Amino acid sequence: MREEEIETAIKVVVVGNGAVGKSSMIQRYCKGIFTKDYKKTIGVDFLERQIEVNGEEVRLMLWDTAGQEEFDAITKAYYRGAQACVLAFSTVDRDSFEAIESWKKKVEDEVGEIGMVIVQNKIDLIDDAVVESEEAEALAHRLRLRFYRTSVKDNLNVDEVFRYLTEKYLMQINCEVEEELDDKPKISIGKGLLDTETNNHVKDTTEKTKDKANGKLLKKKHKNRANDDPDTIRLEPSKRRTRGKKSVLQVAKCVIL
Template sequence: MPSRRRTLLKVIILGDSGVGKTSLMNQYVNKKFSNQYKATIGADFLTKEVQFEDRLFTLQIWDTAGQERFQSLGVAFYRGADCCVLVYDVNSMKSFDNLNNWREEFLIQANPSDAENFPFVVLGNKIDVDGGNSRVVSEKKARAWCASKGNIPYFETSAKEGVNVEEAFQVIAKNALKSGEEEEIYLPDTIDVGSSSQPRSGGCEC
C-alpha cells in the first residue's frame, strides 16, 4: 500500500473587498455561512485535509484583505502559493474589472518560476442575490476573460447557498497539487536545499 504522506498545498484567495472570499472559504471548510459581514484584517487562513489517490494533502487556504491599505502585506502571503483563486461578485462590474489587477499583482509579488502556466481559478460569486436579477457580469463575458488568460477554470458560486463551492475547491486542490508536485520533486523535505552530497559550511547563507 502506498505511503500516506502529507503535503501542504498553499492556496491564496484574492479579490475586491466584500466579494465573498471569507464566506467561500468558510463554506468550503466549515460548511457555514454568516450574514454578518466582517472585513478581513491583513490575512487569515483555514486548513482542510483532502485525499487524492490514497495521499493526504493539507490545503492551507489564505484569505487576504481586499482593501488596498493591506496590499503591502502581499509579498509574504503570496510567496510559495501553489494556486491562486480570483473572486469577483457577479453583481459588481468593478470587482470583475479588477480581476486583471489582482492577477498581475499576484504574479509580481509571488514571482512564480513559471508565470505563464501558474494555476489560477476564477469564481463568480453571489449568483443567489436577488434571484440572479441583479447580476451585471454575464457568464459569457467571464468565460471569455478566463479563455483570454490561458483558459483559467471558471465557476459560478453562491457561498450563501453552497452552490458549486465544493466542486470549485476540488479543481483548486487538483491544480495546486500539480503546481506543488514540481517543487516536491526537486526540493528535499529539509530547509537546506543545497546538494546533500556537498559538505556545507556552518555559516548561514541567508
C-alpha cells in the same frame, strides 16, 4: 518517515476586491458554515482543511486576504510561497470583475505562474447581476483560466473550486518528478542500460574515435585544398610509349607550394 506519513500541503491564496465573499467562501469550505454578516478582513485570515484526492492525503492551507488597497503592503507578503490562487469577483459588483486582471498580476509579481481559477461568487443574486455571463467567460478564455460560478450561501461549486486547484497542483508536481527522472543520463546498448560511469567511458571512447576520424578527414581536406589552389604548381604523372606492351609509367607526384 514512512511513506504513509508523508503529507502534501498546498498553500492557496484567495484574492479579489472587498465584499466579494472571500471570507465566506473559506468559512463555508473549511467549517461548513455561512453567515450573512459582513466583516472586513484586516490583513489576512487563515484556515485549513484536510482532503483526499486520488487516494492521496492533502492539507489545504487557505489564506483569505483583504481586498482593500490600504492592506496591499501587508497582503503581498502572504502571497509568497503560494502554490494556487482563487481570483474572486461578485456577480453584483462590476468593479470587482474589472479588477481580476489586476489581482492576477499582483499575485504573479510575487510568486510567478501558479495554478489559478476565476470564481464568480454570489450567483444566487443573478437577477441583480451587473456582469454578463459572456463577459465572464470571455475573460476566463483570454486569461486561459478555469471559470466557476459559485454561491457560498447555497454551497454551490465551492468544493469543486478547491478540488480542481488541488488536482492541478498534484498533476504539476508529478510531471516535474517525471521530468527529473527523464533528465538522468542514460545510454542504451542492446537491451540494457549503462550506468553513468560506463556512459562516461563510452562517451570518451566515442569522442576519441570521432577525433581520429576528424583528423583523417582534415588531412584529406588539406590534400584536396592543395590540389584546388590556383597558386600551386603541380607535377602530374608523365606517360611515355614503350616498344613492347603499352604501359603507363607513373612518376611520383609532388606538390610545390
